[in-house]
Amino acid sequence: xxxxxxxxxxxxxxxxxxxxxxxxxxxxxxxxxxxxxxxxxxxxxxxxxxxxxxxxxxxxxxxxxxxxxxxxxxxxxxxxxxxxxxxxxxxxxxx
Amino acid sequence: xxxxxxxxxxxxxxxxxxxxxxxxxxxxxxxxxxxxxxxxxxxxxxxxxxxxxxxxxxxxxxxxxxxxxxxxxxxxxxxxxxxxxxxxxxxxxxxxxxxxxxxxxxxxxxxxxxxxxxxxxxxxxxxxxxxxxxxxxxxxxxxxxxxxxxxxxxxxxxxxxxxxxxxxxxxxxxxxxxxxxxxxxxxxxxxxxxxxxxxxxxxxxxxxxxxxxxxxxxxxxxxxxxxxxxxxxxxxxxxxxxxxxxxxxxxxxxxxxxxxxxxxxxxxxxxxx
Numbered sequence: 001x002x003x004x005x006x007x008x009x010x011x012x013x014x015x016x017x018x019x020x021x022x023x024x025x026x027x028x029x030x031x032x033x034x035x036x037x038x039x040x041x042x043x044x045x046x047x048x049x050x051x052x053x054x055x056x057x058x059x060x061x062x063x064x065x066x067x068x069x070x071x072x073x074x075x076x077x078x079x080x081x082x083x084x085x086x087x088x089x090x091x092x093x094x095x
Numbered sequence: 096x097x098x099x100x101x102x103x104x105x106x107x108x109x110x111x112x113x114x115x116x117x118x119x120x121x122x123x124x125x126x127x128x129x130x131x132x133x134x135x136x137x138x139x140x141x142x143x144x145x146x147x148x149x150x151x152x153x154x155x156x157x158x159x160x161x162x163x164x165x166x167x168x169x170x171x172x173x174x175x176x177x178x179x180x181x182x183x184x185x186x187x188x189x190x191x192x193x194x195x196x197x198x199x200x201x202x203x204x205x206x207x208x209x210x211x212x213x214x215x216x217x218x219x220x221x222x223x224x225x226x227x228x229x230x231x232x233x234x235x236x237x238x239x240x241x242x243x244x245x246x247x248x249x250x251x252x253x254x255x256x257x258x259x260x261x262x263x264x265x266x267x268x269x270x271x272x273x274x275x276x277x278x279x280x281x282x283x284x285x286x287x288x289x290x291x292x293x294x295x296x297x298x299x300x301x302x303x304x305x306x307x308x309x310x311x312x313x314x315x316x317x318x319x320x321x322x323x324x325x326x327x328x329x330x331x332x333x334x335x336x337x338x339x340x341x342x343x344x345x346x347x348x349x350x351x352x353x354x355x356x357x358x359x360x361x362x363x364x365x366x367x368x
Contacts, residue, residue, distance in 0.1 A: 018121075018122075036136055
């Protein structure tokens with residue numbers, strides 16, 4: 001299973017979202033339902049690292065946005081996963 | 096179910112709640128809450144307390160301080176202290192000088208170089224230093240390891256002038272049995288010096304009276320008696336468990352303070368209401 005942080009980054013890569021919207025989005029594209037604790041644990045870590053930032057809002061449901069560093073990190077991680085996936089699939093094909 | 100969730104939110108670190116609680120509560124209002132969500136919140140609250148809260152930082156600093164204290168204790172050689180107690184009491188007619196002066200002079204003469212050399216050689220103290228030809232250093236260390244302390248008092252009904260001195264003689268050394276032997280030798284030196292000074296005091300009186308000096312005590316004297324014999328050396332300084340305990344407490348406290356200072360420097364996002 002993918003790290004909750006990567007799922008959150010992937011969700012935000014598709015646009016700014018608040019917590020509930022992220023949960024719904026992640027469930028839709030990854031088939032994983034993140035619990036509210038796990039989701040906010042991931043959000044906390046990502047914000048501390050500067051990979052996402054909260055946007056101003058009058059509502060308590062504050063949306064988050066992925067930062068340039070966040071995009072860079074996500075790209076690196078997904079590229080690595082992509083390489084691992086392609087290698088694994090190719091080996092399975094020849095076995 | 097949501098009531099439980101709302102209670103679980105209070106388990107998160109206060110600093111974290113200041114920043115995220117309104118958003119998390121808004122999320123809890125939106126989701127269809129289930130039992131696993133309550134466990135998920137609880138698990139994350141515990142994790143948060145340990146990994147992002149102050150608790151872990153304090154615990155890590157406390158453990159680090161305890162480890163440092165342990166290493167320092169382990170590296171520092173153990174020292175054992177033996178102690179003996181001697182009372183000094185002049186007989187009724189010996190009143191030609193105050194007891195305080197008498198005992199203070201006695202302490203100085205016990206620490207005479209001649210006595211220290213005898214004590215050092217008898218117990219073969221600091222053999223490494225002496226083998227290297229650093230006998231003066233060994234002598235200084237011997238003197239530094241000796242402690243002689245006196246307290247003065249009066250025997251009930253005998254007037255305001257002190258007529259009883261209690262003197263504690265102690266010696267610190269890495270070997271507890273040698274510490275005891277040296278303390279015994281110090282007590283012997285103290286009592287010998289007392290007799291020597293008594294003879295000198297009495298001879299002064301004899302000479303003043305036109306008599307010949309003698310090498311013995313004759314007549315009223317200052318009695319020095321052993322109250323408590325030299326103990327086998329007890330480990331000096333605080334107990335290792337006490338040192339490690341204190342280091343842990345102090346380390347945790349410092350860790351907590353530093354973590355809080357650090358947090359104050361990080362601007363917190365005001366909680367959206």
